[in-house]
Amino acid sequence: TNTLTKTxxxxxxxxxxxxxxDKGVVLDEVSFFSVCPEVLAAHxxxxxxxxxxxxxxxGAGGNAIQLALTCHRVIAVDVDPAKIKLAxxxxxxxxxxxxxxxxxGNCFDILDRVHADAVVTSPPWGGPGYSKHFxxxxxxxxxxxxxxxxxxxxRKIAPRTVLxxxxxxxxxxxxxxxxxxxxxxxxxxxxxIDGRQNCINIYLKLRQDNKQLGxxxxxxxxxDTNYKNWWSRSNDxxxxxxxxxxxxxxxxxx
Ligand SMILES: C[S@@+](CC[C@H](N)C(=O)[O-])C[C@H]1O[C@@H](n2cnc3c(N)ncnc32)[C@H](O)[C@@H]1O
Numbered sequence: 124t125n126t127l128t129k130t131x132x133x134x135x136x137x138x139x140x141x142x143x144x145d146k147g148v149v150l151d152e153v154s155f156f157s158v159c160p161e162v163l164a165a166h167x168x169x170x171x172x173x174x175x176x177x178x179x180x181x182g183a184g185g186n187a188i189q190l191a192l193t194c195h196r197v198i199a200v201d202v203d204p205a206k207i208k209l210a211x212x213x214x215x216x217x218x219x220x221x222x223x224x225x226x227x228g229n230c231f232d233i234l235d236r237v238h239a240d241a242v243v244t245s246p247p248w249g250g251p252g253y254s255k256h257f258x259x260x261x262x263x264x265x266x267x268x269x270x271x272x273x274x275x276x277x278r279k280i281a282p283r284t285v286l287x288x289x290x291x292x293x294x295x296x297x298x299x300x301x302x303x304x305x306x307x308x309x310x311x312x313x314x315x316i317d318g319r320q321n322c323i324n325i326y327l328k329l330r331q332d333n334k335q336l337g338x339x340x341x342x343x344x345x346x347d348t349n350y351k352n353w354w355s356r357s358n359d360x361x362x363x364x365x366x367x368x369x370x371x372x373x374x375x376x377x
Contacts, residue, residue, distance in 0.1 A: 127364065130155050134363040139348035140185065146216045149209050150183050151370050159185035159245045159287060162346045163314060167285060167324060168193040173240035177280055179230030179273075180246045180263070184210030184223075186287075190243055191219035198237060199223050200230045205374050212373070231267065231276055242277035245287040246270075257289040259296045270297065274304035274327075284327045290320050297325060298339060305330050310340040317347055 133140070133155035140158050141148040150158065159167075168189035174196065181187045181199035183206055191197045191214065201207050204227045214220040226233060246263045254261075260269030268275075270286070277284040284306070288297070294311060301309045307330030314321045330336060 126152070127360065127367075131360060131363055134366070136160075136348075141213065141216075142349075143216050147212070148216055149212050149370050149373050151205065151209065151374065152367055154183035154206070154209060157182050157245075157247070160316065160348065161185065161189070162348050163287070163316065163321070164189035165192075166314075166344060166346055167243060167287065170326070171241050171243050171283075171285060173283075175239040176241045176243050177234065177237060177239045178244045179234060179242065179276065180244050181210055181225075182206050182245070184213040186243060186245055187223055188214050188217045188219055191222040192217070194240075195222070197223045198226065198234075198239065200226045200228060200233065202227070202229050208374060209370075231272065234276060234280055237280050239281045241281045241283040241285065243285040244273075246273055248289050255291050256293065257291040259288070259292055259300055262286075262288065271300050271304065274300060274306070278304055278306075278329055282329045282331075284325075286325045286327075288323050288325060290314075290322050292323055294323075301325070301327055302336065307331070307334060308337040308340070310342060313341070313343045315343070315345045318345075321346075 130152055137144045139160050142161055164185045167186065171190065172193040174194065176190050176194050177198045178187045178190065179200045181201045184199065187197050187199040187210060199210060207225050207227050211220060211225055214223050249261055262270040263273055274284065298309055306327040308328035310326040312324040312326065314324060
């Protein structure tokens with residue numbers, strides 16, 4: 124219950140995570156704070172309408188579902204089979220499960236032969252209490268090699284990469300790591316949701332044939348949820364507990 128009271132605020136925002144939440148969206152407790160809010164995932168997807176995209180850290184499917192609405196095909200990977208089970212069900216609710224090729228495994232190992240137009244993803248930030256000065260080497264995990272490993276993987280898959288990172292990330296470091304990985308175009312997009320600074324999206328494009336590096340581009344986007352209208356619906360701890368029990372039943376079912 125102690126951790127439940129800490130994650131209750133995400134339950135209260137459930138309709139901003141998935142507008143179709145009541146149609147049967149399934150999330151476990153970790154996914155409540157890991158999932159990319161729908162307006163943000165939709166915004167990222169609107170900037171990425173490609174033939175094939177890869178989300179190597181798909182979690183419960185927030186990004187993958189929105190990408191499936193703007194792209195022809197999505198390859199969605201997660202190391203945790205339970206997350207893939209959640210994502211598949213959530214994709215059904217959005218009518219896009221047939222457009223997503225779900226794969227369980229470590230993305231650093233299983234995407235070797237995959238080629239796509241873009242890699243678009245929210246890598247793990249290490250939980251809800253990420254630090255005031257986020258070190259890009261902690262993206263995914265330090266053991267896995269942080270942002271540089273993610274970029275190394277992504278650049279083999281596609282010429283474009285989009286990363287959703289904490290607002291407290293060290294931009295200079297991100298720029299440096301991106302340049303080292305041979306990305307010529309680097310855009311930092313500051314995202315505001317409901318008037319509050321939320322995160323940064325980094326849009327990268329590989330440099331072609333040793334052409335000159337592009338300038339660093341800084342952009343901003345202001346997004347809004349209907350969260351205030353949704354706030355008043357049943358949002359107590361009991362409803363949340365009951366919901367999470369249903370999720371475990373779903374995960375334990377065949
Ligand atoms: C921040 S969550 C992604 C949330 C997702 N974008 C969404 O909106 O639902 C990151 C996910 O990466 C997965 N993950 C961590 N390391 C991984 C790896 N090496 N390969 C694949 N998935 C990994 C975790 O299991 C977790 O579900």
